[in-house]
Amino acid sequence: MEQRDAKFIDIHQAEMVFNTRKGQFHALRDINLTVRKGEFVTLIGHSGCGKSTLLNLIAGLLMPSDGVLICAGREIAGPSPERAVVFQNHSLLPWLTCHENIYLGVERVFATTENKSALKERTKAALAMVGLSAAGQKRPHEISGGMKQRVGIARALAMEPKVLLMDEPFGALDALTRAHLQDELLKIVAKTGSTVVMVTHDVDEAVLLSDRIVMMTNGPAASIGDIVQVRLSRPRERVALAQDALYAEYRTSVLEFLYRKQAHPAAQAA
Numbered sequence: 143m144e145q146r147d148a149k150f151i152d153i154h155q156a157e158m159v160f161n162t163r164k165g166q167f168h169a170l171r172d173i174n175l176t177v178r179k180g181e182f183v184t185l186i187g188h189s190g191c192g193k194s195t196l197l198n199l200i201a202g203l204l205m206p207s208d209g210v211l212i213c214a215g216r217e218i219a220g221p222s223p224e225r226a227v228v229f230q231n232h233s234l235l236p237w238l239t240c241h242e243n244i245y246l247g248v249e250r251v252f253a254t255t256e257n258k259s260a261l262k263e264r265t266k267a268a269l270a271m272v273g274l275s276a277a278g279q280k281r282p283h284e285i286s287g288g289m290k291q292r293v294g295i296a297r298a299l300a301m302e303p304k305v306l307l308m309d310e311p312f313g314a315l316d317a318l319t320r321a322h323l324q325d326e327l328l329k330i331v332a333k334t335g336s337t338v339v340m341v342t343h344d345v346d347e348a349v350l351l352s353d354r355i356v357m358m359t360n361g362p363a364a365s366i367g368d369i370v371q372v373r374l375s376r377p378r379e380r381v382a383l384a385q386d387a388l389y390a391e392y393r394t395s396v397l398e399f400l401y402r403k404q405a406h407p408a409a410q411a412a
């Protein structure tokens with residue numbers, strides 16, 4: 143069991159080549175990565191290096207040109223509610239209420255085994271988990287950007303996915319809302335024990351949330367340059383961590399990778 147959980151997600155020699163009008167574009171090369179059950183892994187790297195492409199491969203939204211991706215012992219052959227994705231722009235259906243948006247996901251997973259009132263309870267519990275019980279009957283245009291992201295997270299979690307995949311979920315939010323949602327995500331993940339793979343540009347976000355930070359080299363043919371193991375105890379508290387020497391060390395390691403070892407091509411040219 144432990145052996146299997148040690149490789150809950152197993153990416154072996156993955157390659158991604160896109161066919162474009164100008165010919166083939168080799169986006170990802172030689173990607174090898176395993177993620178343990180319950181682990182929180184972030185993918186960080188400069189813009190265009192292939193973070194979203196790697197996340198989309200795990201989501202099953204893209205198929206690798208070569209190599210194998212396995213989740214919970216099965217090859218990833220397409221999208222599945224067991225790998226729920228939260229995107230940067232919430233992707234809620236505008237004509238449905240927050241409750242209905244979440245219900246749709248819940249129905250997709252549990253309708254064959256549970257009755258309607260159980261599905262409604264699940265939906266309510268998910269809204270409560272992100273502190274939005276009062277907003278259930280509102281439509282997306284009636285709530286703030288931060289609230290929309292919380293509904294998106296609630297929808298994903300309500301499906302009880304084996305893996306939560308997040309593509310810069312807080313990227314479009316102001317700094318304070320982002321910090322608040324990061325704290326909320328920490329609490330939710332502590333409660334649910336979810337396995338999370340998250341794309342971010344934000345070094346502090348990566349250190350605060352992660353068990354491991356996967357740092358990607360610049361593309362084309364990007365690969366994994368290095369991995370930082372974040373050994374900060376949980377629960378983590380941002381204000382206390384601001385004074386923590388180990389936190390500063392991890393932060394520096396990631397910054398060094400990004401701005402010394404992998405200085406962005408545009409910055410090198412400048």
Ligand SMILES: Nc1ncnc2c1ncn2[C@@H]1O[C@H](COP(=O)(O)OP(=O)(O)OP(=O)(O)O)[C@@H](O)[C@H]1O
Binds near residue numbers: 160162167187189
């Ligand atoms: N469908 C596609 N067809 C062709 N090229 C693509 C396609 N999707 C992505 N790419 C290219 O692959 C590379 C990686 O893109 P990707 O979106 O994964 O990067 P990223 O690291 O997530 O970027 P950002 O941080 O800016 O979101 C880029 O050069 C991009 O132009």
